[in-house]
Amino acid sequence: MSSYHLDHLQYLETEAIHIMREVAGEFERPALLFSGGKDSICLLRLSEKAFRPSDLPMPFLNIETGHEFPELIEFRDRRAKELGAKLIVRTVDEAIQKGWATPARGEISRNKLQIPALLGAIEEFQFDCAIGGARRDEEKARAKERFFSFRDSFGQWDPKAQRPEIWNLYNARVNPGENMRVFPLSNWTEMDVWQYIKKEHLAVPTIYFSHERECFRRGGQWIPVPPPHADATKPDPYAGARPKPTEPLKQLVVRVRTIADMISTGMIESPADSVDDIIGEVSAARVTERGTRADDKASEAAMEDRKKAGYF
Amino acid sequence: MPHTQHPIEILRFNTCGSVDDGKSTLIGRLLYDSKSLMEDQVEALEKSADITGGGQINLANLTDGLRAEREQGITIDVAYRYFATPKRKFIVADTPGHVQYTRNMVTGASTANLSIVLVDARQGVIEQTRRHTFIAAMLGIPHLVIAINKMDLVEWRQERFQEIRDEIEDFLPKLDVFRDVKFIPISALHGDNVVDVSKFTPWYEGPTLLAHLENVHIASDWNLNAFRFPVQWVNRPNNPTDPMLHDFRGLSGQIASGIVRKGQQVAVLPGCIKTTIKDIWTYDGSLAEAFCPQSVTICLEHDIDISRGDIIVGLDSLPGMGSALRARICWMSTRPLQAGKRYFLKHGAQTLQAVVTQVEGRINMETLDLEPGPTEFRANDIGVIGLKTAKPLVYDGYTTNRLTGSFILIEQGTNATVAAGMLFPPLEVVKPEYTDFAI
Ligand SMILES: Nc1nc2c(ncn2[C@@H]2O[C@H](COP(=O)(O)OP(=O)(O)O)[C@@H](O)[C@H]2O)c(=O)[nH]1
Ligand SMILES: [Mg+2]
Numbered sequence: 001m002s003s004y005h006l007d008h009l010q011y012l013e014t015e016a017i018h019i020m021r022e023v024a025g026e027f028e029r030p031a032l033l034f035s036g037g038k039d040s041i042c043l044l045r046l047s048e049k050a051f052r053p054s055d056l057p058m059p060f061l062n063i064e065t066g067h068e069f070p071e072l073i074e075f076r077d078r079r080a081k082e083l084g085a086k087l088i089v090r091t092v093d094e095a096i097q098k099g100w101a102t103p104a105r106g107e108i109s110r111n112k113l114q115i116p117a118l119l120g121a122i123e124e125f126q127f128d129c130a131i132g133g134a135r136r137d138e139e140k141a142r143a144k145e146r147f148f149s150f151r152d153s154f155g156q157w158d159p160k161a162q163r164p165e166i167w168n169l170y171n172a173r174v175n176p177g178e179n180m181r182v183f184p185l186s187n188w189t190e191m192d193v194w195q196y197i198k199k200e201h202l203a204v205p206t207i208y209f210s211h212e213r214e215c216f217r218r219g220g221q222w223i224p225v226p227p228p229h230a231d232a233t234k235p236d237p238y239a240g241a242r243p244k245p246t247e248p249l250k251q252l253v254v255r256v257r258t259i260a261d262m263i264s265t266g267m268i269e270s271p272a273d274s275v276d277d278i279i280g281e282v283s284a285a286r287v288t289e290r291g292t293r294a295d296d297k298a299s300e301a302a303m304e305d306r307k308k309a310g311y312f
Numbered sequence: 313m314p315h316t317q318h319p320i321e322i323l324r325f326n327t328c329g330s331v332d333d334g335k336s337t338l339i340g341r342l343l344y345d346s347k348s349l350m351e352d353q354v355e356a357l358e359k360s361a362d363i364t365g366g367g368q369i370n371l372a373n374l375t376d377g378l379r380a381e382r383e384q385g386i387t388i389d390v391a392y393r394y395f396a397t398p399k400r401k402f403i404v405a406d407t408p409g410h411v412q413y414t415r416n417m418v419t420g421a422s423t424a425n426l427s428i429v430l431v432d433a434r435q436g437v438i439e440q441t442r443r444h445t446f447i448a449a450m451l452g453i454p455h456l457v458i459a460i461n462k463m464d465l466v467e468w469r470q471e472r473f474q475e476i477r478d479e480i481e482d483f484l485p486k487l488d489v490f491r492d493v494k495f496i497p498i499s500a501l502h503g504d505n506v507v508d509v510s511k512f513t514p515w516y517e518g519p520t521l522l523a524h525l526e527n528v529h530i531a532s533d534w535n536l537n538a539f540r541f542p543v544q545w546v547n548r549p550n551n552p553t554d555p556m557l558h559d560f561r562g563l564s565g566q567i568a569s570g571i572v573r574k575g576q577q578v579a580v581l582p583g584c585i586k587t588t589i590k591d592i593w594t595y596d597g598s599l600a601e602a603f604c605p606q607s608v609t610i611c612l613e614h615d616i617d618i619s620r621g622d623i624i625v626g627l628d629s630l631p632g633m634g635s636a637l638r639a640r641i642c643w644m645s646t647r648p649l650q651a652g653k654r655y656f657l658k659h660g661a662q663t664l665q666a667v668v669t670q671v672e673g674r675i676n677m678e679t680l681d682l683e684p685g686p687t688e689f690r691a692n693d694i695g696v697i698g699l700k701t702a703k704p705l706v707y708d709g710y711t712t713n714r715l716t717g718s719f720i721l722i723e724q725g726t727n728a729t730v731a732a733g734m735l736f737p738p739l740e741v742v743k744p745e746y747t748d749f750a751i
Contacts (some may be wrong), residue, residue: 001567004536008401017607018566025620049595053557054549099734136392140377143391159378160594164415164644166422166732169658169720173727189394288350
């Protein structure tokens, strides 16, 4: 092998940086979706690599379901500040109040309600592009998605009529009201993400590492016990997501492998308390990371349906 | 071994061939036999087998991820899959076989190092075999595998394998771009010669498909010849207080080809200005030299007016520059291409207006010859056209440079991507009459 040679992480990195710079070059008002999760942590480092020494040319956007792990919120706010980026937070609660989102009767997960909240934020700030950390190896509808994924004025993805995407020539043209979702990590696997975190010495929220937590069993998963209902004057935000008497509590040594919010994230039992341990665990894993997500277990086409409606 | 922990090379490949030749099954087989599938994926496969497959698991379901695909049992769009062996990481594109989805096949193939063209051993070479082999060659994919599949259905006869091989070798000289071509007899369904050696092919002495994918030489697939750097983004920190940042003016982009060194003389095109590389800036520190496909930020000795879309080139081998272009294109829209129509043309980091001046000829997929005379191209036609751009374009021939020799056409109004274009080499290169930077 010659010395003019990139290894796989360097290759994935340069591909992603090129894409982020295309976004900055082509769009008027892009945003970067930053949740504090491991994929978007990599996006942040890539944006530094793409745009430094300048300021990052786009704000961060996060849509809260209201059921977030507190560690994640704290981490998100801190990182945005450290990078000097503007952080915009919009919530599902606001979307419900404004009448954009209507909770389905009996459904506790607010995952789907993030869609109208996201579309509302895109409209409010006139974003023409949102960069996200989705990877094709996560799920089989995602495996079909382009780097530059066009959304019509209703925010919808049309998987049967995607724009051809040839070489590294990305068609970024959108008409007013339409927008683009861009996924620089499309070609990254879960392993690549952890190897990159290790290589770049990136900090991650503590919930990725092994800790003691009270959990209960539901739907074949260990679900964390939500925080106590503090403000009795308001309805319990975790109503329905609390353990029933038939779901006994158990104190476990766990961590998260993929983070949605508290009520749709299954914890995995694990002693991994360093990035190296996690890499070892991922390489030995026998289920995909999405196997721990309640929101994807609904049906074989759960993700495709959400994406068509405007999901990340 | 599903993953490896050490940094290694990536090989990108795609599967192509006609509908039902076994492309999706082959990828499923590769993932399954190389133990790259997780338990929940196998479980989901088995679950759908009980419902739809009469108990037989369908390996194609692993990549046919859309509801419409599973319902119709076909592949509509490219699916990307990832797996690794201790030797390499693989990015796999499963591309559709139907002629009407050729645009998606081109999407999956355009970034590949290697293409696998599947042939159904019973049917032999058909038009889609020729079309996809032709497209792989046209895209300049260096490595080709012809996987002669469903050998189980022709009693593993060597004569049949050889017959098909001969027929393909008859037309390969017309394509003459592949660095290597390998013929492998396989059964994707049963796994013969995919990951494990088949006991039915004692007459075959070559490697299994996976062994070939692990060992084919790809280190020289990137173009290290002539330096080309399309400027994507002008990196100008707006920081009046920090002395370093106050004067920083960088040009950010990805090296499309070649190598660049600090202190090297370069030309900025289309303005034809000669200057010197002052610094190759990256987040991880300055570099003495950088090479394709690294992403860097270049600082020049002189403060020249440069914007997105300009190209910085090495002086040893200059590109062409002009607004009258000839190109091979693959037409991807259901609305026909006709002479006189205007499009946006995206090339490197710039987009300009272009008009089709001439429809020269169309490839006949039976003979692979260019036939003159069509007045328009219909969806999935491949042929040669003339174009005129609103401003001169700095470019190379596609055969010498995949990134500065390619473009896409975008329909005005709908913004649909309607063509992939590959430029013929320029008739003359830029004349070296630079305005040296005037002091
Ligand atoms: N007997 C036999 N059948 C095969 C083989 N490979 C694929 N098939 C079958 O051929 C059909 C089409 O396969 P599929 O992978 O969907 O083809 P694609 O359209 O090229 O993706 C399916 O019914 C497969 O089970 C093989 O090697 N032998
Ligand atoms: Mg298929």
